[in-house]
Amino acid sequence: MQHRSTSHLDFPDASCVDCGNRYLRRIPGRGFLQNKVLAFLGFFPWECPICRQVGYFRKQGGDGGQG
Numbered sequence: 541m542q543h544r545s546t547s548h549l550d551f552p553d554a555s556c557v558d559c560g561n562r563y564l565r566r567i568p569g570r571g572f573l574q575n576k577v578l579a580f581l582g583f584f585p586w587e588c589p590i591c592r593q594v595g596y597f598r599k600q601g602g603d604g605g606q607g
């Protein structure tokens with residue numbers, strides 16, 4: 541039997557969970573939870589400009605740093 545490691549929750553990159561748009565924009569977190577706790581865990585809020593869906597991805601973005 542074959543086992544595929546791909547998971548619905550394991551996105552290779554930040555993309556809209558609703559429409560699949562990959563051109564999301566980073567939005568500032570609201571409150572202590574999003575700014576501190578999620579950032580500490582490595583998750584950052586991204587918003588889809590098309591359907592306004594907000595998702596959390598392990599991608600900070602913004603500065604386009606290396607690595």
Ligand SMILES: [Zn+2]
Binds near residue numbers: 561589590593
């Ligand atoms: Zn979307």
